[in-house]
Amino acid sequence: xxxxxxxxxxxxxxALMAIVAIITHLTMHYxxxxxxxxxxPLYATLLLGGIPLVWDLLKKLLxxxxxxxxxxxxxxxxxxxxGEYLAGTLVVLMLSGGEALEAYAIRRASSxxxxxSKRLPSIAHRKTNDHLEDIPLDQISIGDAIVIYPHEISxxxxxxxxxxxxxxxxxxxxxxxxxxxxxxxxxxxxxxxxETAITIRAEKLAIDSRYARIMKVMQDSEQNKPQIRRIAEHxxxxxxxxxxLIGVSAWIVSSDPIRFLAVMVVATPCPLLIAIPVAIIGxxxxxxxxxxxxxxxxxxxxxxxxxxxxxxKTGTLTYGRPDLTEQICRPGIQSSHVLSLVGSLERYSKHxxxxxxxxxxxxxxxxxxxxxxxxxRPGEGLTGLVGGHRVQVTSRKKLLAAQxxxxxxxxxxxxxxxxxxxxxxxYAATYRFRDKPRPDGKPFISHLSPKHNIQRxxxxxxxxxxxxxYLADIVGIKEVYAGQxxxxxxxxxxxxxxxxxxxxxxxxxxx
Numbered sequence: 001x002x003x004x005x006x007x008x009x010x011x012x013x014x015a016l017m018a019i020v021a022i023i024t025h026l027t028m029h030y031x032x033x034x035x036x037x038x039x040x041p042l043y044a045t046l047l048l049g050g051i052p053l054v055w056d057l058l059k060k061l062l063x064x065x066x067x068x069x070x071x072x073x074x075x076x077x078x079x080x081x082x083g084e085y086l087a088g089t090l091v092v093l094m095l096s097g098g099e100a101l102e103a104y105a106i107r108r109a110s111s112x113x114x115x116x117s118k119r120l121p122s123i124a125h126r127k128t129n130d131h132l133e134d135i136p137l138d139q140i141s142i143g144d145a146i147v148i149y150p151h152e153i154s155x156x157x158x159x160x161x162x163x164x165x166x167x168x169x170x171x172x173x174x175x176x177x178x179x180x181x182x183x184x185x186x187x188x189x190x191x192x193x194x195e196t197a198i199t200i201r202a203e204k205l206a207i208d209s210r211y212a213r214i215m216k217v218m219q220d221s222e223q224n225k226p227q228i229r230r231i232a233e234h235x236x237x238x239x240x241x242x243x244x245l246i247g248v249s250a251w252i253v254s255s256d257p258i259r260f261l262a263v264m265v266v267a268t269p270c271p272l273l274i275a276i277p278v279a280i281i282g283x284x285x286x287x288x289x290x291x292x293x294x295x296x297x298x299x300x301x302x303x304x305x306x307x308x309x310x311x312x313k314t315g316t317l318t319y320g321r322p323d324l325t326e327q328i329c330r331p332g333i334q335s336s337h338v339l340s341l342v343g344s345l346e347r348y349s350k351h352x353x354x355x356x357x358x359x360x361x362x363x364x365x366x367x368x369x370x371x372x373x374x375x376x377r378p379g380e381g382l383t384g385l386v387g388g389h390r391v392q393v394t395s396r397k398k399l400l401a402a403q404x405x406x407x408x409x410x411x412x413x414x415x416x417x418x419x420x421x422x423x424x425x426x427y428a429a430t431y432r433f434r435d436k437p438r439p440d441g442k443p444f445i446s447h448l449s450p451k452h453n454i455q456r457x458x459x460x461x462x463x464x465x466x467x468x469x470y471l472a473d474i475v476g477i478k479e480v481y482a483g484q485x486x487x488x489x490x491x492x493x494x495x496x497x498x499x500x501x502x503x504x505x506x507x508x509x510x511x
Contacts, residue, residue, distance in 0.1 A: 011100035014049035018093035021045040025086065042085035050076045050092050070240050075264040082257055087265055094268070120190060120211060124155040127199060137206040144202045148193045157209040158200030160185045165196035180348040184374035184384070243267035308496055309454055312489070313461035313468055317475055318435040322353055324360045326432040328411050336366055338429045341391045342421055344368040345384045349376055353419060353433055392422045399427070417467055435467075441475040460484050460492055 021041035028038035057073035072095040079088030123134045127145040137155050140146065145161065148154055154167070164182045169191045181187065187200050190211035206212060247263035283300050314320045327335045343361030346354040348371060361368070374384035381394030399420050400407055406427050410420070417433040448454035458479040461468045465482035472480045481492060 010052065011096045014045075014053065014096040015093055015100050017049055018045050018089050018096065021089055022086070022093065025089075039085050042089045045089050045092060046076070046080055046085060049096060050080070050088065053092060053095055071243055071264055071268045074244065075261065075268050078257075078261045078264055082261055084258075084261060087261065091265065091268055121153050121155050124206075125149070140202050140206055142202055142205065145199055146202055147197060147199050148187075149197050150193055150195050152193050154187050154189050154191045154193065154200070155209075156189050156200075156202045156206050157204045157211075158187050158202045160187060161199050161201045163196060163198035165198050166194040168192040168194070182348045182371055182374050184376070185348050186376055239267075304452075307453065307455040308458065309448065309456070310458045310460050310493060310496065311477070313459060313463055313471055314435065317441045317459070317471060318437050320435065322356050322417055322433040322435040324353075324356045324431055325416070325434050327360075327429060328432070329429040330409065330427055333423075333428055335429070336364065338421060338423070339364065340366045340369060341386045341389055341423060342393060342429075342431075344371055344386045345374065345382060345391050345393065347371075348374050348384075349382050351376075351382065353417065353431075356433055357431065390424050393419050394422070396420055403427075413466075416470065417464075435471075437471055437474050445475045445477060458492075458496075460489050462486075462489075 024041040125147040189209035247260040251260035346357045369387040372385040383392045459477045460481045468482040
């Protein structure tokens with residue numbers, strides 16, 4: 001369904017030329033200019049624009065692609081043979097205009113991938129002792145010290161070893177806020193640095209970094225999209241031969257070839273040729289204004305045939321902003337003291353729960369303390385030295401694995417998210433969070449089957465199973481897949497798509 005960019009420009013030029021020719025012809029006609037002179041713009045359009053269009057349609061015919069736009073080619077040729085140049089030019093306008101609009105819609109839908117590919121820098125600033133050198137990304141080795149200047153984009157995944165500042169990771173994570181960075185903080189490739197220079201230690205090669213993996217997932221998704229034909233092409237198998245048969249019959253019965261042309265022009269599905277691309281562009285623009293990105297315009301045509309919907313959780317069925325709802329502290333320890341230490345540490349974290357903790361500390365007017373060091377290794381939780389205390393923010397499972405004797409001191413499990421805090425190696429508090437479901441989630445899910453013939457609704461999320469299941473019970477989804485990475489989400493969509501028509505609904509590049 002996609003058209004090359006050069007072809008798009010050609011179709012646009014032909015459509016503009018046809019519009020100018022029609023306006024010029026009508027103006028000269030009503031000004032009583034010589035008829036032959038008034039038809040010159042139409043001649044030019046049919047010669048320069050009609051021939052390329054008819055040639056493309058002829059190639060389709062040779063490959064036995066009997067699309068309904070083939071009628072447009074027959075109409076153009078017949079109109080030239082019979083001297084009905086205005087009718088032929090009108091068909092040229094409809095055909096070229098429809099294809100140009102369709103190609104434009106597809107280019108807009110692919111703009112996300114193009115924008116991603118342009119964001120990654122081509123060079124990195126490697127620091128060796130006190131010497132800086134610019135090197136290509138493929139020369140970065142694990143362990144290299146890489147300097148990221150203000151407002152530059154991180155070339156690789158790494159850990160901050162020098163400097164403090166903030167980085168914008170919203171393009172990668174979908175989280176609409178900046179993340180503070182201090183020595184020990186993780187940095188994602190593709191993140192935009194703030195006002196101060198920082199130095200990171202490369203933890204992965206550029207080709208293996210998070211940004212490169214996201215690009216690969218999106219490229220694979222683009223390359224393996226199902227080829228959905230236009231509605232007009234579905235009609236072509238029987239509609240085109242039938243229209244030609246009726247046109248020939250009218251010619252034979254009336255002995256007037258104009259009757260054949262009349263049937264061809266009337267039968268040419270110009271409303272379909274131009275209305276479908278216009279509808280696609282309108283749908284994409286309207287969806288974008290409502291924060292819905294449609295990556296593949298063909299999915300709009302396939303939507304009515306879909307029988308399975310796969311939903312992401314955070315930011316799709318929920319607001320994506322977990323609130324801190326409970327602070328359960330160990331007897332003898334003040335909640336304000338814990339919140340001061342944890343809030344100070346969480347300012348430098350990229351975890352989705354960090355913002356809620358920091359926001360709660362601000363609302364309670366808790367003073368933040370200086371963070372001497374910080375570490376947030378994948379799977380290890382958040383640890384750091386704050387105000388002379390060793391603070392750890394981790395999960396129940398990891399804490400009990402390290403200190404199983406603490407189980408009797410912990411509050412019972414509850415719905416929602418939680419994190420456990422230790423101060424100087426001693427259990428201090430449990431924080432509980434809730435990500436509020438969107439109020440229209442349950443009504444939307446419940447109306448899918450009776451109104452749209454959706455047979456299966458699935459919830460696929462990267463969150464832990466208890467939280468995903470909690471949301472699924474609220475909105476009424478039976479099939480749940482928790483703890484899924486972006487690559488696993490894509491594989492799930494591919495697996496389901498092999499069996500039935502499927503649409504995945506989610507937010508952010510990670511989805």
